[in-house]
Amino acid sequence: MIIRRLQRHQVVVDLVIALVIGIAPLAFDIHQGRFSLVVTLGMVVALVFRRLSPPIALSLVWATAAFEMLTLSGAQVSNLAIPIVLYATAAYGSNQVRWLGLLSVGVGAVVGMFYVVFARVDVFGVTHDIASIDDFVKVLLQIGITFLGFLALLGLPWVGGQLVRTRYAAQESRDAQLVAEREAARAEGDAARAEREAVRAELDIAIEQERTRIARDMHDVVAHSLAVVIAQADGARYMYRSDPTSAEESLTTIASTAREALGEVRVLLGQLRHSQGAAPQPVLSDLEKLVEQMTAAGLSIDLRSSGTPAQLGSNRQLAIYRIVQESLTNVLRHGDTRATVDIVFDWRPDDLNVVIASTLLPPPEFDPSTTPSHGMVRLDERRGGHGLPGMRERAALSGGSLTTHQGGGRFIVRATIPSTALTQEVRLR
Structure with missing residues (x-):
């Protein structure tokens, strides 16, 4: 009972x-x-x-x-x-x-x-x-x-x-x-709170991604501009006595490059400070201006294209532009500027292959009493740099890939970027 x-x-x-x-x-x-x-x-x-x-x-x-x-x-x-x-x-x-x-x-x-x-x-x-x-x-x-x-x-x-x-x-x-x-009301409140936290987390992630993008762009802009300025300044220093006209052209290039870099840095800092919308970013049509700028800095560039160009999104165009820019900057800083840099755009049905091939500097003679010149450092011997990892990251965020290798005295950068509309493009922001 x-x-x-x-x-x-x-x-x-x-x-x-x-x-x-x-x-x-x-x-x-x-x-x-x-x-x-x-x-x-x-x-x-x-x-x-x-x-x-x-x-x-x-x-x-x-x-x-x-x-x-x-x-x-x-x-x-x-x-x-x-x-x-x-x-x-x-x-x-x-x-x-x-x-x-x-x-x-x-x-x-x-x-x-x-x-x-x-x-x-x-x-x-x-x-x-x-x-x-x-x-x-x-x-x-x-x-x-x-x-x-x-x-x-x-x-x-x-x-x-x-x-x-x-x-x-x-x-x-x-x-x-x-x-x-x-x-039910408590569960609904918990769900609403979880949703708000998820939105806040997504916002934090977006902000962090935006800051990473700005930092990456800042690195590309500053590194490229300083490389051009250094190269032009070195040339002007040796030519201002024998060829004043060339020295004047070098100084003009330095001033122009510095102004452009200053403008881009101001835009990036303004975005970082005020969370403004993205300023117009470089696209494939701006590559000609980049090639002209790097040619003026002392490089010999051969830009070729094969296949039928496809319409790419702005993020992929920016990624390609930055990869080419960083590669040319590395050549200007660490490669043999007397040799021609080959840039090939190979348009295929599903993707675009970009190949940048440059000539490496010969290894320096070993002399215990001296230290290697800064211009003789090879690309694969640099430590702590962000150029190559940044290029790989840009290619990955665009749904593609990037590889580098050297052989026969040449350093080759190969980037593969999807060009089909079926491939979902990852936002760089």
């Missing part, structure tokens, strides 16, 4: 009701026989357990009522425990106990009717004398009225308990719905 947990005030109420039902017979001068004390005790114990354990209470009521009828005891005040227990079975019992309580209502009404009509005829003055049809009808009426009386006495408390049970169930359902609504 399952014992329910009750609050203290509920236990007190049940004990008081049981005590009242137990001592009530003492207030009436009614002699019920020698078994009345046993019946009263059984009913009182059933009342004590009516909410603690409705099955125990129902069993005690049935056992006590059966004992009462077997001993032909008369009705007494403690019999009020029967409807109270039936109410408890409907209100607090399990589904099985509840339906056993309903079954007890029907069986109790039938048994009680037979007990009163045939065993204790003195209770309601029922007579069995049948001398005519009228007497038979009266007996049937007495039986019917007695049955209905017991049915109402036992059934109404059970119905009341069922109504209370339904009300409690409805209240629990409303409470559960409120809890579910609160949980």
Whole structure:
């Protein structure tokens, strides 16, 4: 049997009701026989357990009522425990106990009717004398009225308990719905907060990518411009006595390059400071100007193209421009500027292959007493530079790849950039 947990005030109420039902017979001068004390005790114990354990209470009521009828005891005040227990079975019992309580209502009404009509005829003055049809009808009426009386006495408390049970169930359902609504609102709030955090994280990533792009562009612009300025300044220093006109041209190139670099740096710094929109970026059509600038800086460049050019996105055009710019800058700083730099654009159906081939400087003669000249450092011997990694990153962000290798005194940069519209272009920003 399952014992329910009750609050203290509920236990007190049940004990008081049981005590009242137990001592009530003492207030009436009614002699019920020698078994009345046993019946009263059984009913009182059933009342004590009516909410603690409705099955125990129902069993005690049935056992006590059966004992009462077997001993032909008369009705007494403690019999009020029967409807109270039936109410408890409907209100607090399990589904099985509840339906056993309903079954007890029907069986109790039938048994009680037979007990009163045939065993204790003195209770309601029922007579069995049948001398005519009228007497038979009266007996049937007495039986019917007695049955209905017991049915109402036992059934109404059970119905009341069922109504209370339904009300409690409805209240629990409303409470559960409120809890579910609160949980849903909390979950919705958590989802909204997670969405805001995701948006914030995406914004932070975008900002970081933008700063990385600006830093990359800053490196390309400054490195290229300084390489041109250094080369022109070195040339002007050696030519200003023998060929003043060439020295003047070199100084003009230095001034022009410095102004362009200053303008681009100002744009990049303005983007970094004010989060402005991206300024116009170089595209493939600007390569001619780049070649002219690098030629003026002292390089010999052979730019060729084969195949049918395809329409590329601005990000891919910028990547190609920066790769060519960085390669030419490296040649100007570390390669043999007397040899021709070959730049080949090979347009294929699905991609564009860009090959930049330059001549390496011969290795310097080993002299322990001197240090190598800065112009004799080979590309693959530099440490800590960002040029080649930056080119590889640009190619990868455009959906392509970049490789470098050297052989036969040549240093070759090969970039493959997708040119089909089906390839999703990765934004550099």
